[in-house]
Amino acid sequence: MASTAEPGEGIRLEELQLATRNRGMPLEGLRYDVTPIGMHYLLVHFDIPDVDADSWRLRIGGLVERPLELSLADLRRRPARTLPVTMECAGNGRARLDPRPLSQPWLVEAVGTATWTGTPLAGILADAGVRPDAVELVFTGADRGTQGDIEQDYQRSLTVAQATAPEVLLAYEMNGRPLEPQHGFPVRLLVPGWYGMTSVKWLTAIEAVAAPFEGYQQIEAYTFRESDDDPGQPVTRMRVRALMIPPGIPDFYTRVRSLDPGPTTLRGRAWGGFAPIVRVEVGIDGVWAEATLGPPLGEHAWRSWTYDWLAPPGEHTLSCRATDADGTTQPTVPAWNVKGLANNLVQDVAVTVRA
Amino acid sequence: MASTAEPGEGIRLEELQLATRNRGMPLEGLRYDVTPIGMHYLLVHFDIPDVDADSWRLRIGGLVERPLELSLADLRRRPARTLPVTMECAGNGRARLDPRPLSQPWLVEAVGTATWTGTPLAGILADAGVRPDAVELVFTGADRGTQGDIEQDYQRSLTVAQATAPEVLLAYEMNGRPLEPQHGFPVRLLVPGWYGMTSVKWLTAIEAVAAPFEGYQQIEAYTFRESDDDPGQPVTRMRVRALMIPPGIPDFYTRVRSLDPGPTTLRGRAWGGFAPIVRVEVGIDGVWAEATLGPPLGEHAWRSWTYDWLAPPGEHTLSCRATDADGTTQPTVPAWNVKGLANNLVQDVAVTVRA
Numbered sequence: 001m002a003s004t005a006e007p008g009e010g011i012r013l014e015e016l017q018l019a020t021r022n023r024g025m026p027l028e029g030l031r032y033d034v035t036p037i038g039m040h041y042l043l044v045h046f047d048i049p050d051v052d053a054d055s056w057r058l059r060i061g062g063l064v065e066r067p068l069e070l071s072l073a074d075l076r077r078r079p080a081r082t083l084p085v086t087m088e089c090a091g092n093g094r095a096r097l098d099p100r101p102l103s104q105p106w107l108v109e110a111v112g113t114a115t116w117t118g119t120p121l122a123g124i125l126a127d128a129g130v131r132p133d134a135v136e137l138v139f140t141g142a143d144r145g146t147q148g149d150i151e152q153d154y155q156r157s158l159t160v161a162q163a164t165a166p167e168v169l170l171a172y173e174m175n176g177r178p179l180e181p182q183h184g185f186p187v188r189l190l191v192p193g194w195y196g197m198t199s200v201k202w203l204t205a206i207e208a209v210a211a212p213f214e215g216y217q218q219i220e221a222y223t224f225r226e227s228d229d230d231p232g233q234p235v236t237r238m239r240v241r242a243l244m245i246p247p248g249i250p251d252f253y254t255r256v257r258s259l260d261p262g263p264t265t266l267r268g269r270a271w272g273g274f275a276p277i278v279r280v281e282v283g284i285d286g287v288w289a290e291a292t293l294g295p296p297l298g299e300h301a302w303r304s305w306t307y308d309w310l311a312p313p314g315e316h317t318l319s320c321r322a323t324d325a326d327g328t329t330q331p332t333v334p335a336w337n338v339k340g341l342a343n344n345l346v347q348d349v350a351v352t353v354r355a
Numbered sequence: 356m357a358s359t360a361e362p363g364e365g366i367r368l369e370e371l372q373l374a375t376r377n378r379g380m381p382l383e384g385l386r387y388d389v390t391p392i393g394m395h396y397l398l399v400h401f402d403i404p405d406v407d408a409d410s411w412r413l414r415i416g417g418l419v420e421r422p423l424e425l426s427l428a429d430l431r432r433r434p435a436r437t438l439p440v441t442m443e444c445a446g447n448g449r450a451r452l453d454p455r456p457l458s459q460p461w462l463v464e465a466v467g468t469a470t471w472t473g474t475p476l477a478g479i480l481a482d483a484g485v486r487p488d489a490v491e492l493v494f495t496g497a498d499r500g501t502q503g504d505i506e507q508d509y510q511r512s513l514t515v516a517q518a519t520a521p522e523v524l525l526a527y528e529m530n531g532r533p534l535e536p537q538h539g540f541p542v543r544l545l546v547p548g549w550y551g552m553t554s555v556k557w558l559t560a561i562e563a564v565a566a567p568f569e570g571y572q573q574i575e576a577y578t579f580r581e582s583d584d585d586p587g588q589p590v591t592r593m594r595v596r597a598l599m600i601p602p603g604i605p606d607f608y609t610r611v612r613s614l615d616p617g618p619t620t621l622r623g624r625a626w627g628g629f630a631p632i633v634r635v636e637v638g639i640d641g642v643w644a645e646a647t648l649g650p651p652l653g654e655h656a657w658r659s660w661t662y663d664w665l666a667p668p669g670e671h672t673l674s675c676r677a678t679d680a681d682g683t684t685q686p687t688v689p690a691w692n693v694k695g696l697a698n699n700l701v702q703d704v705a706v707t708v709r710a
Contacts, residue, residue: 010365023378028402036535038393047383147607180391252502
């Protein structure tokens, strides 16, 4: 199978099948500090498994002194932490690449922010006693399928240092309610700042291992590669990105926006997993100006921004781009890679301002 | 703009933009009697509006004796009724038509069942006193945009007799919770048995009128037409349809299923808006056999079914089709129409049974 579409080729049936199962956040959802559960983006690799909460157990084993088997009630009795966390799919932006890698065809909308509640993983790992010869922890989900011709449970790993960061949770509530099935019921890993593939849903096992994990999702699916034989670099944290609520009203089919001339406030959110957002700029037909940042919601959540625009009649292209405290900003030319990952190309919104 | 894709043309950017905003129910969601809120299908014509529940009012006017203006609290004080209702998008199946009408490109997954709570519309209309010269009620939503070159609030109508059926609700809860924004917060119309376009979300006004409503969504968008100059027939109730939970495990990209040989139980749901489901058949490579119906969930909700299959090794195509009490069943050749509506073509699921 070719791994990319032909030049100019429309979306294939296989891509559409994924797009109708998975779901982005409609961009007007950027108005909410915390995304309603049913508006949060969702990417499911295989099927949403049917997990019985009463018989569900999380097994912590491998290179640990004291293997554990924990029920949902056991996890809920442990210290709880609640965090607003912005999560984005690593494939966000894939369908804007040329040639287009064949997978879930996201444009820009694979993001959301939820208030997650769970117990810190570090405490559980301390109770289990991770042995000094363990270098990574492998997280296994209950979802099973075939990818890259390999039948597999969904699995990802973190180093011991990454896994014991204080913000890493075993999460059992989203926006104050038990997880819905599609978001990992009864318990998922939550790794703030990282792309969503890291936050393994429907968690069943955590295994401490002596060598870096080489599973499909770790060394094949989520790596930056320039060609098929490039071993590549792992995808980790979310690249810096800003998105705008498209202003005015839409055309149903084209989604082109119409609005009245005069003062209008453009609004959006910006986030990134490497460093705090320090700047958002708005582009009006390619001329950039500073937006105003709103108050932070939390260390791992998106930041709101506004920009007052005096809209003149005519056709315009509105853009936005974020910059983080490391000085990293968004590209205007996308960085292509084989799997179509982490394309944080600047968003453009076409608007017609009425005469 | 051409209204259909070219022969063999892939999905266009405009269609993809709709597919990433709107969302189907992953078919494994058929396992739930009541669909979790975040898994229910969603089709939004324009944008999800930002409605303030405190200042929101529903105005009932036009040809009524006593115009009303009701708050959310007013509606909640009225008699409440809770109903499990299966809702399907009228465009479900559109992307399986050839040539493909250009709009939201659903395959088969635009369906869900929720437990809706609201107050019967009939009581409100009785309080308002619909005058004898009124023939229809026009329902207006808060979502606004352009479609067919017409700027419009989303509007649909029902005859007085249709609107006063006892199961028609002004719904303010879904699965026991206030509506999420994308499902019509604070109040939506709910018309069980009809395709979803009838159940106007973000309801702001109900107007009794003396002549059949001729708005875009009523006489243009949702009509069965064989050509652009055919005035067409209105789309009303849901056509009979069965869907199957794809058995086994999926391939990530192709969604082709793998399973072990031997006994397996195929499961799914069937529904229709004209008459109760009386029969579901399962096709194994084109040979049809009777499935077993589960207990009814309610007059307006889907019906579960099962079929025990002794899966032999090899490649197979599994199908299902429902028949209602009127004797209507699903076609194996789709009925094409200009807008790509109500295509209840039999579902096929490709499976590989391992040797």
